[in-house]
Amino acid sequence: MPNLQPFHTFHIAAQARKIIQVQTLEQLQQAWQAAQAENLPTLILGQGSNVLFLEDFNGVVIVNRLQGITHREDEDFHYLHVNAGENWHHLVQWSLTQNIRGLENLALIPGCAGSAPIQNIGAYGVEFKDLCEYVEVLDQHRIETFRLTARQCEFGYRESIFKHRYRHGYVITAVGLKLTKNWQPILKYGSLVDFNAQTVTAKQVFDEVCRIRQSKLPNPDEWGNAGSFFKNPIVSVQQFNELKKHAEHHALEIPHYPQSDGSVKLAAGWLIDRCNLKGYRIGAAAVHEKQALVLINKGNATGAEVVALARHIRQTVAAEFGVYLQSEVRFIGQNGEVNGEQVIS
Numbered sequence: 001m002p003n004l005q006p007f008h009t010f011h012i013a014a015q016a017r018k019i020i021q022v023q024t025l026e027q028l029q030q031a032w033q034a035a036q037a038e039n040l041p042t043l044i045l046g047q048g049s050n051v052l053f054l055e056d057f058n059g060v061v062i063v064n065r066l067q068g069i070t071h072r073e074d075e076d077f078h079y080l081h082v083n084a085g086e087n088w089h090h091l092v093q094w095s096l097t098q099n100i101r102g103l104e105n106l107a108l109i110p111g112c113a114g115s116a117p118i119q120n121i122g123a124y125g126v127e128f129k130d131l132c133e134y135v136e137v138l139d140q141h142r143i144e145t146f147r148l149t150a151r152q153c154e155f156g157y158r159e160s161i162f163k164h165r166y167r168h169g170y171v172i173t174a175v176g177l178k179l180t181k182n183w184q185p186i187l188k189y190g191s192l193v194d195f196n197a198q199t200v201t202a203k204q205v206f207d208e209v210c211r212i213r214q215s216k217l218p219n220p221d222e223w224g225n226a227g228s229f230f231k232n233p234i235v236s237v238q239q240f241n242e243l244k245k246h247a248e249h250h251a252l253e254i255p256h257y258p259q260s261d262g263s264v265k266l267a268a269g270w271l272i273d274r275c276n277l278k279g280y281r282i283g284a285a286a287v288h289e290k291q292a293l294v295l296i297n298k299g300n301a302t303g304a305e306v307v308a309l310a311r312h313i314r315q316t317v318a319a320e321f322g323v324y325l326q327s328e329v330r331f332i333g334q335n336g337e338v339n340g341e342q343v344i345s
């Protein structure tokens with residue numbers, strides 16, 4: 001059975017019945033139809049940077065390598081049509097060489113362009129939805145492609161329609177980005193706030209984002225990981241006020257981000273860190289020393305070890321703060337995706 005280890009960034013040992021890399025829509029459709037004919041489950045992968053294999057996958061993994069970028073512009077905007085298998089970070093780099101600005105805050109996010117809409121990738125104050133014009137989707141049963149506008153994608157925090165209505169039997173084949181020529185830097189987070197908004201260039205923002213990320217996030221080639229393992233939890237104002245009181249009692253200030261609907265987003269990494277879990281280890285799965293939100297594979301971790309660690313973190317944080325963390329990473333079982341919350345409950 002072919003080895004999945006090089007095809008996902010957690011680098012957990014797992015196998016699939018078949019792994020097929022596709023460069024064209026025809027190859028994509030053929031691979032899917034052949035699997036259907038054999039009654040085998042299929043899994044589409046980009047770069048495997050948001051998945052955890054719990055065991056061997058008893059089906060066909062289709063690795064999306066649809067390449068190509070088309071650029072057009074008018075007086076006010078640049079328009080990019082990007083095929084789904086393009087590497088996201090290379091796209092960001094390339095756009096800057098073309099003097100197209102707006103993607104720089106999303107530098108160094110691993111993965112493919114076609115995966116970006118699925119969890120509406122975000123970093124340093126920018127989300128994919130802010131730049132998205134449309135997403136092109138292949139309906140594998142009808143063999144037809146259609147476009148959804150950004151609004152139709154129902155983007156939210158690490159959310160979109162691709163985790164729900166268009167989860168099974170649909171593949172994202174391309175994304176359309178619309179980037180204004182009237183560029184304004186987004187300098188809301190971390191050391192970006194120190195830049196002068198009047199003089200800073202997009203390349204400087206890009207370089208700084210890369211510097212910060214490289215200083216605190218583990219390189220998956222060194223320590224297998226899938227980035228933030230948990231989502232930042234969103235709680236009601238009442239729950240936040242109780243947590244705040246509890247934190248003040250211990251002379252702590254709880255990092256929080258008020259949301260437009262009145263709820264409050266908390267920093268999952270901070271909650272985990274307050275439970276003294278940095279460096280905590282089960283087997284070869286560990287909480288990263290520099291960033292508590294990232295779980296790493298110290299060498300030969302199994303999916304079960306990562307799950308045991310995630311469960312322990314969830315229980316410890318819930319006991320301390322009454323907040324139940326949810327996984328951001330997608331869990332893949334032998335027949336396809338399984339419910340992450342159930343797995344770590």
Ligand SMILES: Cc1cc2nc3c(=O)[nH]c(=O)nc-3n(C[C@H](O)[C@H](O)[C@H](O)COP(=O)(O)OP(=O)(O)OC[C@H]3O[C@@H](n4cnc5c(N)ncnc54)[C@H](O)[C@@H]3O)c2cc1C
Pocket residue numbers: 009043044045046047048049050051064084109110111112113114115116118119120121122123170171172173217218220225226227228330337
């Ligand atoms: C070190 C590190 C840092 C990270 N930092 C961030 C960050 O700052 N912000 C952020 O938002 N994310 C971050 N992530 C998570 C990850 O980069 C994103 O979720 C990325 O978009 C995943 O892309 P991928 O191609 O690797 O997707 P995969 O892991 O290959 O796939 C993810 C899911 O999407 C499905 N899928 C993949 N391609 C398609 C397609 N074409 N059509 C339909 N379904 C598909 C898969 O079946 C799977 O369920 C980070 C990950 C790592 C390892």
